[in-house]
Amino acid sequence: MTAERAAAAASALVLLTLSAPLLARQPAAAPIEAYVEALHAAIQRDWLVPEAQTADLDCALDIEQADGGTVVQVSFGNDCNADAATRTSLEQAVRRVSPLPYAGFESVFQRRVHLVFKHSGH
16 A cells, blocks of 8 residues: 555544434443444555545445444445445445454444545545
8 A cells, every 4th residue: 555545544534323212322422432433443444545536535335234243235325426446445445344343332333334434535
């Protein structure tokens, strides 16, 4: 991986949207924030951003996982401006890190998570 690609991958931002019922059950946001950071770090480490990716990536994907964090399915929403190569690279990164972080996050784990990847191209 080139230094530029490593820097670009490091600048990627992953956000996790959790359903309102789960948020209502949580007494504090800290476990959710830690879970988001763990997902972010795991996927970001393995995401090889294609060199042709244009700036201002904003791409939503949905991940279905089994208990324990094993990835079952990855799909992209209509609100994804990524080209085919970038979509493939995102999906491959998610599948490479399967199982996703689970241990210690059982209280905030969801079978389906909605991730939004943003990348500025820098």
